[in-house]
Amino acid sequence: MQRATIRIARTASRTLRASYQTSAPENLTQSRHGNLPGSSQSPITTQLHFFNSVLEETRIPTFRVLDSGGKVIEGAHLPELDxxxxxxxxxxxxxxxxxxxxxxxxxxxxxxxxxxxxxxxxxxxxxxxxxxxxxxxxxxxxxxxxxxxxxxxxxxxxxxxxxxxxxxxxxxxxxxxxxxxxxxxxxxxxxxxxxxxxxxxxxxxxxxxxxxxxxxxxxxxxxxxxxxxxxxxxxxxxxxxxxxxxxxxxxxxxxxxxxxxxxxxxxxxxxxxxxxxxxxxxxxxxxxxxxxxxxxxxxxxxxxxxxxxxxxxxxxxxxxxxxxxxxxxxxxxxxxxxxxxxxxxxxxxxxxxxxxxxxxxxxxxxxxxxxxxxxxxxxxxxxxxxxLKKPALDNLFNDVYDKLPWNLIEQKNELKRLLAKYGDDWEPWKSEREKFKDSGRNL
CATH class of the missing domain: 3.40.50.970 (Thiamin diphosphate (ThDP)-binding fold, Pyr/PP domains)
Structure with a gap:
């Protein structure tokens, strides 16, 4: 009795798998049983069907006009261009x-x-x-x-x-x-x-x-x-x-x-x-x-x-x-x-x-x-x-605010102080400063 029950269950399982592993039934997109209420209005179906592509049984095609040799493919229409x-x-x-x-x-x-x-x-x-x-x-x-x-x-x-x-x-x-x-x-x-x-x-x-x-x-x-x-x-x-x-x-x-x-x-x-x-x-x-x-x-x-x-x-x-x-x-x-x-x-x-x-x-x-x-x-x-030189140094502080906030004003003043102290005397700063338009003196 137990073996017969198992055989019946296996047969039913195979039948069920076959029903949803086949291609999409014709009535999937038809309103034979009406539509789901609400915004989707999805047709109601009695078929247990899963899908994994927007196009059943195929992959999305690729549009082409010219073949790899530059020839127009048969059936293709050339876009208008002179x-x-x-x-x-x-x-x-x-x-x-x-x-x-x-x-x-x-x-x-x-x-x-x-x-x-x-x-x-x-x-x-x-x-x-x-x-x-x-x-x-x-x-x-x-x-x-x-x-x-x-x-x-x-x-x-x-x-x-x-x-x-x-x-x-x-x-x-x-x-x-x-x-x-x-x-x-x-x-x-x-x-x-x-x-x-x-x-x-x-x-x-x-x-x-x-x-x-x-x-x-x-x-x-x-x-x-x-x-x-x-x-x-x-x-x-x-x-x-x-x-x-x-x-x-x-x-x-x-x-x-x-x-x-x-x-x-x-x-x-x-x-x-x-x-x-x-x-x-x-x-x-x-x-x-x-x-x-x-x-x-x-x-x-x-x-x-x-x-x-x-x-x-x-x-x-x-x-x-x-x-x-x-x-x-x-x-x-x-x-x-x-x-x-x-x-x-x-x-x-x-x-x-x-x-x-x-x-x-x-x-x-x-x-x-x-x-x-x-x-x-x-x-x-x-x-x-x-x-050409890099843009002027004051661009560090421009283009974000119409009016500079206090923290950027402090940073700008600090840069001015450091340039005045090291910009003409310490070689690393002096050589770097020369890369900028106006050599940073516009600050």
């Missing part, structure tokens, strides 16, 4: 390796303290920047220098921030290199702590929603890596944006690594795009090495964000070719051959260049001329920046 616009996109992408090469080596020579390259992610950054309007608000992480290049920030300004010299109008020498900012270009100053810009972007988008002069005209875009999506600020930001509303594009650069941690060890789900529907966001995954696909995806994301006054999530799948930063040696956790293979198999520059050549919009001669011009311009800006 010769000059397409060339400008490519030339901006070409500028980034020139900048990365000079500034990375500058750090190795001890001329700047820190640097992070954009190697391998140029298509994601520039392609998305090209789809925006100049007045759209940008909150970056630290590989979005291409957005500023696209908007005309200028090589002198880029170098000034990295060197922290007297021309650094944005951060006045008080920030680490590549922590850019520009009020004129609507580029919010980058902060080092990971993912802080995500909830901030939700606030910026909400402000646009409430501003009658900008409502329906502009949006906010927030860049971050897939590693930043593991921070609590990611969930807080998406939750805020989904509830408060406001035109916002969350742009995730999924480059495969959070410093040394591969994406396979960061999450068990289907990437970052799988999280969007959980917050009620329109979501798309795009090939981050396909400039035209990124451009088309962000263009549509911007339209949806502005017209719907809501947030949209874009996950750009790419590969970080460079080290995480000058503080990192990526070959300690990945094979050098893997990086070389990515450069050859899926190079964003090669892909767009081949497309332009097929249209008759670019030639080998153009490539040589533009590269030479950009290299010369970057080196000239570098030579100028390294000779």
């Amino acid at each position: 010769r000059d616009f397409a060339r400008r996109i490519y030339e901006t992408m070409l500028m980034l390796p020139s900048l990365d090469n000079v500034l990375y080596n500058s750090q190795r020579q001890g001329k700047i303290s820190f640097y992070m390259t954009s190697y391998g992610e140029e298509a994601s950054v520039v392609g998305s920047a090209a789809a925006l309007e100049p007045e759209d608000e940008v909150l970056g992480q630290y590989r979005e220098m291409g957005v500023l290049v696209w908007r005309g920030f200028g090589l002198d300004n880029l170098m000034a921030q990295c060197f922290g010299n007297e021309l650094d109008e944005a951060t006045k020498g008080r920030q680490m290199p590549v922590h850019f900012g520009s009020t004129d270009l609507h580029f919010h100053t980058i902060s080092s702590p990971l993912a802080t810009q995500i909830p901030q972007a939700a606030g910026v988008a909400y402000a646009l929603k409430r501003d009658p002069n900008r409502r329906g005209k502009n949006c906010t875009i927030c860049y971050f890596g897939e590693g930043a999506a593991s921070e609590g600020d990611f969930h807080a930001g998406l939750s805020m944006a989904s509830v408060l509303g406001g035109p916002l594009i969350f742009f995730c650069r999924n480059n495969g690594f959070a410093i040394s941690t591969p994406s396979s060890e960061q999450y068990a789900g289907d990437g970052i795009a799988a999280r969007g529907p959980g917050y009620g966001l329109d979501t798309i995954r795009v090939d981050g090495n396909d400039t035209l696909a990124v451009y088309a995806a962000v263009k549509e994301a911007r339209r949806r964000a502005i017209e719907g006054n809501k947030a949209v999530l874009v996950e750009a799948m790419s590969y970080r070719v460079g080290h995480h930063s000058t503080s990192d040696d990526s070959f300690a956790y990945r094979a050098k051959q893997e990086v070389e293979d990515w450069k050859k198999i899926d190079n964003p520059h090669h892909r767009l260049r081949k497309f332009l050549e097929s249209k008759g919009w670019w030639t080998a001669e153009d490539e040589d001329v533009v590269r030479a011009q950009q290299k010369k311009a970057v080196f000239a800006a570098f030579q100028k920046a390294e000779k």
Whole structure:
């Protein structure tokens, strides 16, 4: 009797498991038994069914326009762009390796303290920047220098921030290199702590929603890596944006690594795009090495964000070719051959260049001329920046308060006293003082 009971129980268990391990029953999304009361209005079902993907029995697809050889994929629709616009996109992408090469080596020579390259992610950054309007608000992480290049920030300004010299109008020498900012270009100053810009972007988008002069005209875009999506600020930001509303594009650069941690060890789900529907966001995954696909995806994301006054999530799948930063040696956790293979198999520059050549919009001669011009311009800006002095010393106390509080007044007076006592006589202070504009005498 006991054995028969066990057999019946096992049979029932297998039947039950089979009922919810199969694909989603057709009536799961139908209101055969009515809907749950309340705001969700979820259809009621009698099927015990678990799911672990936003798309049953498949993974989220990746939108692509060009194959790795720069040919338009069968069935793909090219976004609208003319010769000059397409060339400008490519030339901006070409500028980034020139900048990365000079500034990375500058750090190795001890001329700047820190640097992070954009190697391998140029298509994601520039392609998305090209789809925006100049007045759209940008909150970056630290590989979005291409957005500023696209908007005309200028090589002198880029170098000034990295060197922290007297021309650094944005951060006045008080920030680490590549922590850019520009009020004129609507580029919010980058902060080092990971993912802080995500909830901030939700606030910026909400402000646009409430501003009658900008409502329906502009949006906010927030860049971050897939590693930043593991921070609590990611969930807080998406939750805020989904509830408060406001035109916002969350742009995730999924480059495969959070410093040394591969994406396979960061999450068990289907990437970052799988999280969007959980917050009620329109979501798309795009090939981050396909400039035209990124451009088309962000263009549509911007339209949806502005017209719907809501947030949209874009996950750009790419590969970080460079080290995480000058503080990192990526070959300690990945094979050098893997990086070389990515450069050859899926190079964003090669892909767009081949497309332009097929249209008759670019030639080998153009490539040589533009590269030479950009290299010369970057080196000239570098030579100028390294000779300039640091901003005036009184910038230590400026730009936070309209009126200095008593404690900063005390500190400022103390610095004045010490400079008067040691600044001209003690060699360590004297030599250090000369590095600043006006040699600190403006105090």
